[in-house]
Amino acid sequence: MLKKSFYNLPASELAPKLLGKILVHKSGNKICSGKIVEVEAYEGAHDLASHSARGETPRSKIMFGPSGVSYVYFSYGFHCCFNVVCDKTGVPGAVLIRALEPMDGIKHMQKRRGKTELKDLCSGPGKLCQAMDINLKNNGDSLFTEEFHIQRGERVTPEKIISGPRIGISKSLDLPWRFAIAGNAFISRKF
DNA sequence: GATTGGATCGCCT
DNA sequence: GGCGATCCAATCG
Numbered sequence: 373m374l375k376k377s378f379y380n381l382p383a384s385e386l387a388p389k390l391l392g393k394i395l396v397h398k399s400g401n402k403i404c405s406g407k408i409v410e411v412e413a414y415e416g417a418h419d420l421a422s423h424s425a426r427g428e429t430p431r432s433k434i435m436f437g438p439s440g441v442s443y444v445y446f447s448y449g450f451h452c453c454f455n456v457v458c459d460k461t462g463v464p465g466a467v468l469i470r471a472l473e474p475m476d477g478i479k480h481m482q483k484r485r486g487k488t489e490l491k492d493l494c495s496g497p498g499k500l501c502q503a504m505d506i507n508l509k510n511n512g513d514s515l516f517t518e519e520f521h522i523q524r525g526e527r528v529t530p531e532k533i534i535s536g537p538r539i540g541i542s543k544s545l546d547l548p549w550r551f552a553i554a555g556n557a558f559i560s561r562k563f
Numbered sequence: 564g565a566t567t568g569g570a571t572c573g574c575c576t
Numbered sequence: 577g578g579c580g581a582t583c584c585a586a587t588c589g
Contacts, residue, residue, distance in 0.1 A: 412570070421570070423585095431585060448571045449582035455570085468570055498571050540570050560571095 373521045379439035379458045383413035383465035386458045388535075388551045390467055392528035394475065398519040399505040402480045406472030406494050406504070407525055409556040412538045413549040414455070416464040420543035424464035434512060435464040442520065444501070444511040451498025454506045456515065456522070470539075470550075472500050473558040480505075496560040528553055536563045 374393065379386060388411075396405040414422040414435075423432040423445070434443050435457055443455040443466050459465035472494035474481055481493045481503035494500035501507065515521050535548045539561070552559045 414570075423570080426586085429586070445570085446584055448569065449584070451571050453570060470570085496571070538570070542569090 373516065373523050374440075376440050376516065379456065379515075380460055382459050382463075383415050383467050384547075384549050386456075386465075387411045387413040387467045387549065388528075388530075388533050390456070390469075390522070391533060391551060391553050392526035394523045394525040395469065395472060395504070396476075396521055396523060397504045397506060402477055402505070404477030404480055404504050405475045406500070407475060408469060408471075408522075409473050410469075410471035410550070410552040410559045412468040412470055412551070414466050414468060415459075419547065419549075421538060421541040421547075422464070422466075422544075424466075425543075428464075432464065435466050436462060439465075440515045442506075442510050442513040442515060444506060444508055446508060447498065452501040452507050453497040454501050454504075454510075468497060469500065470497050471495050471552070471558055471560045472504075473556065474503070491558060495558055499560075534563055 390408050393408050424435040438461045439458045441457040443457050447453050455466035455468045457466050474493050482488050485503050493503045532554050534554045535551045537545045538550045
């Protein structure tokens with residue numbers, strides 16, 4: 373399991389380091405896991421696309437808190453998106469997990485998603501929340517439990533990482549804070 | 564209290 | 577590639 377100190381970095385530095393790691397979530401005795409293959413970084417006041425860009429609000433306050441905590445928000449009236457809170461306490465930051473390569477519990481994922489094709493299970497932030505059974509109730513959860521954590525996985529060297537502008541935002545498009553494992557088949561869309 | 568605009572997805576062409 | 581679904585949170589009056 374990754375230690376707390378691993379998460380005490382600015383989001384744009386932590387995000388690429390999460391690629392290749394394994395996200396594990398157990399709910400209702402069902403264990404699911406997947407390799408992180410695509411992420412996005414969200415920081416503070418200088419990052420206008422971030423929920424914390426305008427300071428602390430009831431929703432964004434969790435981004436200002438201790439690292440290694442789950443930040444889940446509701447998006448577009450349909451989906452949840454899962455982030456990992458990072459950086460020092462008091463400094464806002466979070467890494468959005470955008471895509472996973474399914475590993476354990478694929479049967480559960482297929483049932484929750486209503487799809488059998490592996491590429492349809494976790495190739496997007498909303499999809500992976502549905503597949504992994506992550507919802508608003510998980511907002512604020514610690515990521516240092518047996519049920520919910522991130523562990524060491526495949527080593528991803530810098531040469532294997534591609535980056536570009538983040539998806540679905542209209543501000544701070546100049547920041548290349550979307551990161552993915554080059555050539556991986558499970559990312560949400562092409563760069 | 565009302566309005567507006569999303570860190571999306573799936574299905575259609 | 578385009579669009580409709582659908583609702584929360586932030587912002588403004």
